[in-house]
Amino acid sequence: MMPEHEQRFERIASEFLERPAGDYAELLRSGHVSSPDGVDPDEWREEIRRNARQDRIRVITSRVGDGAVATLNRKIPDDRAMDAMRAALDRTTALGDLEERSAELGHKPGRWLGHDDESIAVCDRCGARIYAPHGALNIQDGEALTERCPSSPNRAENPDPPIRSAPIHIPGRRSSGLRQRDDRPPTLLAHAALSPG
């Protein structure tokens, strides 16, 4: 991943963690959306309202039990809603394409995180990353788009047998015989030129 993309990735990961990227699009598409589990409902409502303000769209959000819901105010002019919806759909489609590309490499990207014009995702299995600025859909970056997932159960080469509750011991088979790879993602620290002394 390019250093400038890596920087953006780290920033979104730390500042916008748990903030949903796809719920606003879902709201525009279906007219209503509920907050997902594990997300702070008040932060979620604020994020939805912030998106709506930016598009000058009226939404109604409210707390329901432990979560929250948002509803599109149908009194808004249709053309404005349509423009915003089209943009959100384009974004959703673009992110879906990236998910597909990474899935072809065996990755299992989790929930998209992000804000107005950037999104990030991380493979649930190996931690490989995707960075995607929305403004320039031809720019995407991350290991999950270029490298095969080392933890995919479906990888064609070197498939591991599924682990049963009663393991079968195969004579001569050594766990150290499995190919080990260092797949730790490079961190910003690696780029920090720390001069010793």
Ligand SMILES: [Zn+2]
């Ligand atoms: Zn992976």
